[in-house]
Amino acid sequence: MSATPLAAGTLPAGLVWDADRGRLKVRDPRLAEIVLRDQHIITGVDHGKSGRAGELPPPGQAPTITQFFEMWYTVGEHYPVFNSELRKAFTPRTVHAFGAAFRAEADRLVAGMPSRGDLARDYLSPYLTHSTFLLLGVPEREWTRLAKVSRLVIHLFKQQLLGVTEYGERERAAFATTMLYLKRLTDELLAGPGTEPFLVAARQLATVDPGNWPIAALIGQLLMAGIEPMIVGSSIACREIWSSPHLRESILRETVDTGELAEEVLRQHPPFGNIFRFVSEPCDCLGVRLPLGTIVAVDTAAVNLSHHPAADPARGCPVRPSELLTFGKGTHYCLGAHSARLQVATGLRQLVHGAPELAVDVAAVRIDTSNNLKEVRAIPYRIGSGDAG
Ligand code: HEM
Numbered sequence: 001m002s003a004t005p006l007a008a009g010t011l012p013a014g015l016v017w018d019a020d021r022g023r024l025k026v027r028d029p030r031l032a033e034i035v036l037r038d039q040h041i042i043t044g045v046d047h048g049k050s051g052r053a054g055e056l057p058p059p060g061q062a063p064t065i066t067q068f069f070e071m072w073y074t075v076g077e078h079y080p081v082f083n084s085e086l087r088k089a090f091t092p093r094t095v096h097a098f099g100a101a102f103r104a105e106a107d108r109l110v111a112g113m114p115s116r117g118d119l120a121r122d123y124l125s126p127y128l129t130h131s132t133f134l135l136l137g138v139p140e141r142e143w144t145r146l147a148k149v150s151r152l153v154i155h156l157f158k159q160q161l162l163g164v165t166e167y168g169e170r171e172r173a174a175f176a177t178t179m180l181y182l183k184r185l186t187d188e189l190l191a192g193p194g195t196e197p198f199l200v201a202a203r204q205l206a207t208v209d210p211g212n213w214p215i216a217a218l219i220g221q222l223l224m225a226g227i228e229p230m231i232v233g234s235s236i237a238c239r240e241i242w243s244s245p246h247l248r249e250s251i252l253r254e255t256v257d258t259g260e261l262a263e264e265v266l267r268q269h270p271p272f273g274n275i276f277r278f279v280s281e282p283c284d285c286l287g288v289r290l291p292l293g294t295i296v297a298v299d300t301a302a303v304n305l306s307h308h309p310a311a312d313p314a315r316g317c318p319v320r321p322s323e324l325l326t327f328g329k330g331t332h333y334c335l336g337a338h339s340a341r342l343q344v345a346t347g348l349r350q351l352v353h354g355a356p357e358l359a360v361d362v363a364a365v366r367i368d369t370s371n372n373l374k375e376v377r378a379i380p381y382r383i384g385s386g387d388a389g
Contacts, residue, residue, distance in 0.1 A: 012287040023295040024286075025274075027302040029323070031286055035296055036275065036330040040283035043276075043332055044075050056213050062179035063213065065156055065167055071217035074332070078208050082218070085205050086335055089197035095135065095339040102131045102343060106350035116382040119360060120235055123351065124379075128230045131343045136219065137196030142185055149178050150223040157224050161371070179216070186216040226336045228373060232271040233262070234344050235367060235376040240265050240313060241352065242360035250314040251352045258352075259345035260316030263326075267317055268310045270300040270326045273372050300325045357384045 011017060014028025026032050035041050056071070057063040063071065073082040088094070109127050129147050138146055152175065156167075167175070189199060190206055202215050241247045241261075250256040274297040279290045290296075303325045308318045317324075327334035334340070351358070358381055366377035 010288065015286060015288065018297070021295075021297075023297045024290070026286075026296060026298045027306070029303045029306050032298045032303045032325065033329065034285055035277055035298055036328070036332070038277075038283070038285050040279060040281040040285060041277045041290075041296055042280045044278065056209070056211060059211075062176040062183070063217075065172070065175055066165070068175075068179065068217060068220065069157070069160060071214055072221045073214065073218055074221070076214070078214070081208055082205055083331075083335075085201045086198075086218075089201040090335055090337075090339055092338045094197045095342050098131070098135055098339075099342060099346065101134050102346040103350055105130050105134065106347050107354055110351055110354035113355065113383065115384060117380070119238055119379040119381045120231055120376045122381075124231050124234045124238075124347065125227075127347050128227050128234065128343060131347070132223065132226055132230075132339075135196070135198060135339055136222065137189060137194035137199040138185070139194075145181060146185065146223075149182050149220065150227055152178050153220045153224045154228050158371075182220060183212065183216045186212050186219060190215065222336070226340060229271040230340050230344055232367070232374045232376055233266050233340070234347055235365075235379050236269045236271070236374070237262050237265045237344065237348055238351075238360055238379060239362060239365045239367065240269075241348070243362045244314075247314050248352055251349060252356065256314050256316055257345075258349040259341055261313045262344050262348060263317035263321070263324075263341070264311060264313040264315075266326045267304045267319060267324055268301065268313075269374075270304060271374055272300055272326075273369065273374070274299055275325065275328055276372070298325065355383055358382070 012031075014026065014031045016025040016027065017023075018025050026035055057067065070076075073079055073086075076082070106127050109123055109130075113122050126147075129150060130143060133140075133143055133146060156175070190203055190212060192199075202218065205218070206212055206215050208214070241251070247261065251258050251261065277296040277298070279292055279294040279296065282292050283290055304319070307323070311318050321327075327337035327340070361380040361382070364378060364380045366379075368375040368377055
């Protein structure tokens, strides 16, 4: 239930009450900073205070869809220990060590692209999925099956955001099969020889709770949290690169670092339109009384662009990463920000260099902005004349 609407005329500058959606919009960087660090304004349902213990499925059985989402570490009681251990596996230095592997995978996929098709389906999606698997230490023989897990979890998560809580028999059965596979794979990864930093952290975290379900849920969560926004971000960057020939030239001639170019594109067009919070205790921290339960939506693009208007991405990003909201800010700052930046930059660079004849049909690109995470509908391309495809 949304809280009592906040009276429009009385709001401080930078706050807007969105009556249609029943939420308080925050467009000012200073207020956004307060929201994202405030103790009274939280990321989701406050499980700790509701007294509901996180339940694990009985031995040999899969969790229900609802149970699976409740096992996610970001909403669980063990968040602090998971957060500090996982951050060690996602430092700039750690992810940098995967640069050569990301490049090799991107090159392999570019070389195998049909001469016409959809860029998200034929290249961006497999590249960003596989590079994430490399980071998580998943052996190649599991990639096809794990990619299916990833697609199902993303689908169900989107359904959940749309308010769907009832699932059909077939969907529940498919979910149970998928979960039992994910659990078996998790058990194998934890017991196996892999030395990737994520697996080292995961083995440590597996000692926190009995059984490996929290780690299976963690893998599911990371696949969901990371792959889709990277596909969206790279697709937006491709649309911009192929809309402005000088951007493609600047990558080909290496007059700009592709990561810097992508940073500026994503500053202007962040994959997540808003960062959401909920008022868990009435407070005055934003200069106005916020009732319990108020939904707060921080407008990512408005905050990103408030001090520096949109610039030419061929000149890189004029703003320091710490001033951006593209990857959030504060305690919940994106766990995968460094890897996402490297994965996206590597994917774009290898595509531009590896397929110089590739053209995106910019007029036919469809990126839907109606949901909070933008959605790629179509990004048609052809290589050369495109006849052979
Ligand atoms: C371009 C790609 C990405 C974008 C734009 C993005 C954006 C964000 C944003 C805005 C937040 C903050 C949410 C909040 O404060 O409520 C966040 C959190 C998070 N992201 Fe990302 N993300 C991306 C890629 C990734 C990747 C690759 C991973 C996987 C490792 C990942 C994992 C997470 C996790 C686990 C959190 C929650 C962190 C916490 O609560 O402590 N993200 N992301």
